[in-house]
Amino acid sequence: MRMLLTGNHAAAYGARLARPRVIAAYPITPQSPIYEKISEWDGQGVLGARMMRVESEHSAMAACISASLTGVRTFTATASQGLALMHELLHFASGMRVPIVMVNVNRSLAAPWSFWSEQTDSLSQRDTGWLQFYVADNQEALDTVIQVFKISETVFLPTMIVLEAFYTSHFMEPVEVPDQKLVDKFLPPFEPAFRLDTDNPTAFSQTVSQEQYARFRIQRHSAMEDALEVSEDVDKEYKERFGRGYGLLDCYRLEDAETVLVTAGTIGSTARVVIDSLREVGKMVGMVRIRLFRPFPKQRLIELLKNAKKIAVIDRNLSPGQEGVFCEELKSALYSRGNGILVFGFALGLGGSNVSPVHIEKVFDITEKMNTAPIKPILNIEDKDAFGI
Numbered sequence: 001m002r003m004l005l006t007g008n009h010a011a012a013y014g015a016r017l018a019r020p021r022v023i024a025a026y027p028i029t030p031q032s033p034i035y036e037k038i039s040e041w042d043g044q045g046v047l048g049a050r051m052m053r054v055e056s057e058h059s060a061m062a063a064c065i066s067a068s069l070t071g072v073r074t075f076t077a078t079a080s081q082g083l084a085l086m087h088e089l090l091h092f093a094s095g096m097r098v099p100i101v102m103v104n105v106n107r108s109l110a111a112p113w114s115f116w117s118e119q120t121d122s123l124s125q126r127d128t129g130w131l132q133f134y135v136a137d138n139q140e141a142l143d144t145v146i147q148v149f150k151i152s153e154t155v156f157l158p159t160m161i162v163l164e165a166f167y168t169s170h171f172m173e174p175v176e177v178p179d180q181k182l183v184d185k186f187l188p189p190f191e192p193a194f195r196l197d198t199d200n201p202t203a204f205s206q207t208v209s210q211e212q213y214a215r216f217r218i219q220r221h222s223a224m225e226d227a228l229e230v231s232e233d234v235d236k237e238y239k240e241r242f243g244r245g246y247g248l249l250d251c252y253r254l255e256d257a258e259t260v261l262v263t264a265g266t267i268g269s270t271a272r273v274v275i276d277s278l279r280e281v282g283k284m285v286g287m288v289r290i291r292l293f294r295p296f297p298k299q300r301l302i303e304l305l306k307n308a309k310k311i312a313v314i315d316r317n318l319s320p321g322q323e324g325v326f327c328e329e330l331k332s333a334l335y336s337r338g339n340g341i342l343v344f345g346f347a348l349g350l351g352g353s354n355v356s357p358v359h360i361e362k363v364f365d366i367t368e369k370m371n372t373a374p375i376k377p378i379l380n381i382e383d384k385d386a387f388g389i
Contacts, residue, residue, distance in 0.1 A: 022073075
């Protein structure tokens, strides 16, 4: 069925199609329409899940952890300050290996207050042990929600699907909503081997020795690494069944590109228009859009970028005192191979400001003309004197 949906409602449909048994959430702008749509279905009696209306995001995650430990499929959604409030329990969720699925709608963190898109909220949770997928449009949002339930329930780690405030969450696009019967064949019921059961008492998250704790951490890391192959296999299966696949990395006109843009989210969609335009005038440019951030697909990126002469990274985030997080991670991966590719880091679109085709064209222009990559991130592409070009 083809429907005109916002990104928030597309994510809600994806969650409903996955047939979770428990949904616990607390409304926060710009995630609230997900919560509202699910509540509407609950009021109509068609949700097929227990909707828990809790007093905070911290409580929402606590409820999802508890429900998941009983062996049922769970879902939640949040944004910005709500995700920050969940921080403590995000560690519990991954450490207890519960496959919760959560949609986070990227929104700038306070202070000052802002309601616009920025990736800092999700990226500040990168070490909590959650898988992270960054989507570029509404169709990808719906499809990824369905996919990650299968991924999470295979590796027993929670997953966060990240879409951008307003650029994705409130923008309407035609979306293909799969048939429920087809989704049921792709995603069978969740049946964990271990669960809380009054007839067979057990306990989770006990105090352990140093050696036992280290073993748990290493096992979680191994599961995260396994998620690379699992995510790829699930995406391929989804494409076979539904005709849509996205890969771990979305590549565009990359084969012979000399200058490559690396980015995530909606900037990747805008960049395609710019790349086509620059190709028409002989510029050898291409793009890699990072879809899966945790686990970070290091080996795949190294292989894809091995023939690039220069790389420009556009981050809609900034780690104070360092640089954009995607740029930092990419440099770390490439450095291990010592291939000498120049990497230029641009922190643009902070606070949800628009990154237009004109901005992306300037990024390519600056990258192509400069022969030395600055150590500090480039924050203002309008200041031509700063680049000496």
